[in-house]
Amino acid sequence: MKNDEWLTPPEIVRALGTFDLDPCAPIVRPWDTAANHYTIEDDGLAQAWHGRVWCxxxxxxxxxxxxxxxxxxxxxxxxxxxxxxxxxFYECVWGIADAVLFLKGRPHFHFVDGRRADFNSGAPICLVAYGEDNAEALRASGLGFYVVSSAAAPATQHTETK
Ligand SMILES: C[S@@+](CC[C@H](N)C(=O)[O-])C[C@H]1O[C@@H](n2cnc3c(N)ncnc32)[C@H](O)[C@@H]1O
Incomplete structure (x- = not known):
């Protein structure tokens, strides 16, 4: 999966409820993922973010x-x-996010024209919740296996890979 234009299977987004903002969406998209979208033309990282975000x-x-x-x-x-x-993961997920859900099976992403790829993601995929309501949305989604991301135990040692 060499370029950025791989779209989330719409049933995954649907299972999580509605979102206010997708800050990194295609310029021409086959479906909406949120009420508002930023694209590469806006540079989503340079914009203000609001509400519940799908990313x-x-x-x-x-x-x-x-x-x-x-x-x-x-x-x-x-x-x-x-x-x-x-x-x-160590910087932005473990002990920072509220929960992680490991998708059951590898999803098939979609091409930007909406077609579903006939091959899978080639890697395991997870969903990361920031905020308790989003953790609950993951838990209730039935999309896979849910883990609460609590703070690291004191003196935890780990080896990082890039
Ligand atoms: C992996 S795709 C996900 C698309 C969509 N959010 C979804 O979930 O189906 C990443 C998207 O980010 C867009 N993108 C890349 N750089 C961006 C930027 N600086 N600002 C906003 N969008 C960007 C790409 O064009 C691409 O559509």
């Missing part, structure tokens, strides 16, 4: 910037690869 960010090196912003905003759900030992 499936550009993957790769850019993703951490979006996760930092989600953590700071504190209200919404992000979709990221379930690479739980990475620096991004």
């Amino acid at each position: 499936n960010p550009p993957f790769g090196r850019e993703a951490v910037k979006w996760l930092r912003r989600m953590a700071e905003h504190g209200n919404g759900i992000a979709l990221i690869p379930a690479r739980t030992e990475t620096a991004m």
